[in-house]
Amino acid sequence: MNTVVFIEIRAGEPTPGSLGLIAKARQLAPSVAAVVCGPGAETVAAGLGAYGVATAWACSDERLNGDLTQPFLDALAHVVRSAGDDALVLFENSALTADVAGGLAARLEAGINWDLQDVYLREGGLQGRRFALNDSMAVDVAWTTPVRLAVFRIGLLEPVDDPVVGSVSAFAPSFSTYGLSVAVVERLAGAESGAELRTAQVIVAAGRGIKDQASLSLIEELAEALGGAVGVSLPIVDRGWYPAGSQVGQTGTIVKPRLYVACGISGALQHRVGMDRSEVIVAINTDPDAPIFSLCDAGVIGDLHTVVPELTRLVRAGRAT
Amino acid sequence: MPRIVVAVKPVPRAATPARFDPGSLRLDRTGPSELNQPDEHAIEEALLLRDKVGGEIVAIAVTPTTGIESLRTALAMGVDRAVAVSDPVLEGSDLLATSRVLAAAVMRESPDVVIFGSQATDGAGAMLWAAVAERLEMPVLSSARNLELVQGRLRAIVQRADGSRVVDAPTPCIVALSGAVNSPRYPAFKGIVAAKKQQIPVLTAADLAIGPDAVGAAGSGTAVLSLTSAPARAVVAELVTDEGQGAEWLYNFIRKRVAL
Ligand SMILES: Cc1cc2nc3c(=O)[nH]c(=O)nc-3n(C[C@H](O)[C@H](O)[C@H](O)COP(=O)(O)OP(=O)(O)OC[C@H]3O[C@@H](n4cnc5c(N)ncnc54)[C@H](O)[C@@H]3O)c2cc1C
Ligand SMILES: Nc1ncnc2c1ncn2[C@@H]1O[C@H](COP(=O)(O)O)[C@@H](O)[C@H]1O
Secondary structure: OEEEEEOOOOOOOOOHHHHHHHHHHHHHHOOOEEEEEEEHHHHHHHHHHHHHHHEEEEEOOOHOOOOHHHHHHHHHHHHHHOOOOOOEEEEEEEEHHHHHHHHHHHHHEEEEEEEEEEEEEOOOOOEEEEEOOOEEEEEEEEEOOOOOOEEOOOOOOOOOOOOOOEEEEEEEOOHHHHHHHOOOEEOOOOOOOOOOHHHHEEEEOOOOOOOHHHHHHHHHHHHHHHEEEEOHHHHHHHHOOOOOOHOOOOOOOOOOOOEEEEEEEOOOOOHHHHHHHOOEEEEOOOOOOOOHHHHOOOEOOOHHHHHHHHHHHHHHHHHOO | OOOEEEEEEEEEEEOOOOOOOOOOEOOOOOOOEOOOHHHHHHHHHHHHHHHHHOOOOEEEEEEEEHHHHHHHHHHOOOOOOOEEOOHHHHOOHHHHHHHHHHHHHHHHHOOOOOEEEOOOOOOOOOOOOHHHHHOOOEEEEEEEEEEEOOOOEEEEEEEEOOOEEEEEEEEOOOEEOOOOOOOOEEEEEEHHHHHHHHHOOOEOOOOOOOOOOHHHOOOOOOOEEEEOOOOOOOOOOHHHOOOOOOOHHHHHHHHHHHHO
């Protein structure tokens, strides 16, 4: 089996989860290939031997700068086609890989399983495991096509040091015209990087339970009192109330603070994967059946607009004594 | 006049707990269904475009027969026509097979814009649009909001990992919304009554010139082997209902567990 790992670059660095795929691929076959795309790809590719990549394919074409998703599909298809008929391609889920993996499945007629927790060889074949129905059921899955795509749940895998002698091969795919036909008119300003969230020890996060934009000051005040940062769920970004750099989750930032305070957040899967490895999780939500309550350590069933300001007052008072 | 297609998915009604069918190892879809909630935002976005530039909106669903009635919600909201693709041979279709069928059904309408919701709430992967776009060789805008049609081009804000961008695509193109990007309108009484009377044509795979080998389990690239109950989480949350003491209780919990 030929395994190909898709390494995603963010802010010039490979994402930890995509590096973590390499160790997973090494359990299936000793020789692992990786694909790295975008500006700086060759530098990132040169560092992949340290994690166990034998052949790193690098394409630093400017058109892979992350504005458009379809050119990544062209790049990946180029490498996977050369990897032979029985390739297994591993991805960590993200907004980019959803487009790339979904498109690649159609182009290569390759079966695709997603939200995977694990893949392994059993009875001579490749199988995978994922969870369903709010993680209450485990589902064992297989592939029926020669080329197979495996998309892992985000935030599960960690890089593993496993040095091998690796080589870098630059490549130049041909890009499909339809994929390149989208023009970027403007890049919107805003603190979009998520860097503050990644290092925060405490995160106070607001979701759709917040009644209006002005009430976000309640969240900001608690974050300030706790010496932490503000996070938000996707709907808050969609409303234009907070920049995307503050979004926690699959298409935002993956965070692991010592304390995560979820206010008016239901705990949907794509939010959960971004924060469920926080050390301590507490939640405030009016709905006793909200999924967040089955994932937190402590929860208050109540209105965040009354509980949060009172909590802020207590934290401030505690500080003062 | 632009023609806008909205891809909508009937899903098991949220009020009835979802379950797997132990025989087929697939989600049980025999009960009452409703429109996938994120797709109501896709319909609303299409209606907003039509309000501004006119045109026609067609909702398309690939669905078991039990889901066809939920297309009336789309009609009641103001969609001009609804088309169902429903055929026993489609049962067990995964992303590869479903994208084949949906791509063919979309093409029949020669759309200018095809709008998808952000995800199917019944456990799908939020990537069907990418497969359909690839089959139709169309550009795709995902995580999109603020759609506008300007002189035959589609403009939108898309969110990428490192920030948002305003982008401009030629038509025809495929758009997948970021999520709850608008407030879906409530169907007016008149709309509900009219929707009840409207015909919903039902197409088979053969109508789309798709053979039985290209759909269902035979046309799929994946298989479900088994289902088991997942292990329960080790930690059980401590919960209290706020009756004025909630904040203090939480404060004490945090103080005990986290060195601030
Ligand atoms: C491909 C994809 C990627 C995604 N990526 C992300 C991501 O990165 N991050 C993310 O967050 N989401 C993401 N989502 C969206 C995700 O699926 C959910 O829709 C989202 O997380 C829900 O946000 P929420 O919890 O704020 O809102 P809701 O689910 O609407 O929950 C709001 C909660 O607030 C509670 N509430 C209401 N009023 C009050 C009150 N007064 N006091 C206290 N509680 C109250 C309600 O009981 C409810 O539980 C993604 C979706 C898709 C399809
Ligand atoms: N069977 C279907 N028929 C029509 N549209 C669908 C179907 N399944 C999914 N969609 C569309 O694809 C979007 C993403 O679904 P998914 O990739 O399955 O999570 C949904 O919001 C719908 O717009």
